[in-house]
Amino acid sequence: MLSSSEPASRLPPALSMVSALAGCSSDDAGLADSPVMAYAVKQTKGQLELLGDIYDAAPYGYVVAKDQTEFAQAIADAVKSLIDDGSYKQVLEKWGVEAGAIDNPTVNPTAG
Secondary structure (H helix, E strand, O other): OOOOOOOHHHOOOOOOHHHHHHOOOOOOOOOOOHHHHHHHHHHOOOOOOOOOOOOOOOOOOOOOOOOOHHHHHHHHHHHHHHHHHOHHHHHHHHHOOHHHOOOOOOOOOOOO
């Protein structure tokens, strides 16, 4: 691992969160979005474990240009179709991130 004072250019180009965490010693810890950490735990087959509870959660969104309202609605409709046919749930289960599921994809939801 590099210290914060070392230039980022020394990082290997394909360094992933999983490979970085897998190289940690038993007294190291990491912090990242819960889906990232859940995936890392799954991929390292017991080398890592999740501790504590998720302390904040927010859904991810897709960003499109403001004038692309039809495209935005098409994305929301596609996600709704994945929810309706069960594909969305299967993907979430595969990656271990069911806790972040949404049930109503919307265009321009109000912040809560």
